[in-house]
Amino acid sequence: MRLKKLKITLCLALTAAAALGSAGERASAAGRNGIFTTRPTYSVPTYRVYLSPSCQTWNPYCDGSGSEELHMREVAFAMIPYLRQYGIGYALASAQTGSRENQRNTIVGRVRQAEENRCDLYLAIHSNARDDGPKTNGTTIFYPSDSAQSLRFANLLKENFIYPDKSAVSLDTNDALWEMYMPKMTHCLIETAYHDNPQDVAWIESNTDAIAKSLARCVALNEYIPVSVKMDKTAVSIKAGKTCELNSAVTLINGNVYDNRTSWSSCNSRVAVVQNGTVLGVSKGCTTIQARTGNGLTAQCLVTVT
Structure with a gap:
């Protein structure tokens, strides 16, 4: 020897x-x-994902801890080390600085940035709200109705996302959403949980890293990393x-x-x-x-x- x-x-x-x-x-x-x-x-092959956390600074969490933009950006940022472990390239959208009236321009700029960075996947990361309706809980994953590859990724998110009540994780389409019809690459928008529900808010805030790890794994599964x-x-x-x-x-x-x-x-x-x-x-x-x-x-x- x-x-x-x-x-x-x-x-x-x-x-x-x-x-x-x-x-x-x-x-x-x-x-x-x-x-x-x-x-x-x-x-x-090379593989890159565009991370688009909510730009909605005007949507407050019901516990007063911050906005949807703040918490979803924390999730996106926490994804980065897990993406690096998988060898996945990424681009992270800049923080929202404009007004609500400028939201559409912000999304247009993000889609352009994703294309310029040659990203293969676009992931919008949000939290949900019922506004004045009855409070609810759960995860909703939106995908464009005309994209089979986006539906495949949506199903991976549905099967592997870690929201504790699996029966409350659902798929939906809404082609009128900006981040549904603007990106040309495979894309989904995940509403991780409800920020006007105290239980969901507590879950998000205590599981930021675990949520990020789960989303990064779904990205890796989508590309068979x-x-x-x-x-x-x-x-x-x-x-x-x-x-x-x-x-x-x-x-x-x-x-x-x-x-x-x-x-x-x-x-x-x-x-x-x-x-x-x-x-x-x-x-x-x-x-x-x-x-x-x-x-x-x-x-x-x-x-x-x-």
């Missing part, structure tokens, strides 16, 4: 010390397409001019496992190059071959070329 660790340490040191080959050398090695297998290249990646080998030895096959197994958040949904790279292309998991030994030495998921998870294999 000590000898193996010493060998790995020595190889890593050699890899770090080795100078990278010229562009011509790398192109020559990588261009030997006849040696590589025909395993298809996996295009590593990878949560782990493993290589079938951790160390291999090949001769110069010969090849070997490496395989990666990517586990998605829904539990499904897929082979080779990764990009591939070599830390030292003078020693070995890799194409879609097929490794070609170039010259004596050691290098690390890396498989990387679209959200930044990696697995490595130490390759020794003799």
Whole structure:
């Protein structure tokens, strides 16, 4: 075991010390397409969500603790570390500073910002109120009636959102809402609970982080975000001019496992190059071959070329 660790340490040191080959050398090695297998290249996706917390500063919580805008912005902000853990990109809408009369312009600006940031998903985060009607509780998830992808995300929210009374979580459509017809990407608006109901308000305020974690997980479920990646080998030895096959197994958040949904790279292309998991030994030495998921998870294999 000590000898193996010493060998790995020595190889890593050699890899770090080795100078990278010229562009011509790398192109020559990588261009030997006849040696590589025909395993298809996996295009590593990127994924970004736009977070649009309510801009309604004029809607007070019934306990006097602040506005809908304040509390929903706290939820959106608390989502950020969970999105980062999943490797999901995000853009957070700026705080509302204008009057109620400027609300539509605010939403127009947010939709434009989501498009400029190339977001794949638009999530509006609100709390609800019955105004002068009878007090009620629960979560309502709005989706545009003409979007199958938005309905799919709405169902994920309905199934996985953590409001304690699952029977009070419902789906609805209201295409007249600005944040229903303006965004062009997949989008939903979630009314997390009722801010004119003392029990719902207490639940929101004591579960801000848990609500954020739940919403971030729903975003990850919508994109089938990878949560782990493993290589079938951790160390291999090949001769110069010969090849070997490496395989990666990517586990998605829904539990499904897929082979080779990764990009591939070599830390030292003078020693070995890799194409879609097929490794070609170039010259004596050691290098690390890396498989990387679209959200930044990696697995490595130490390759020794003799």
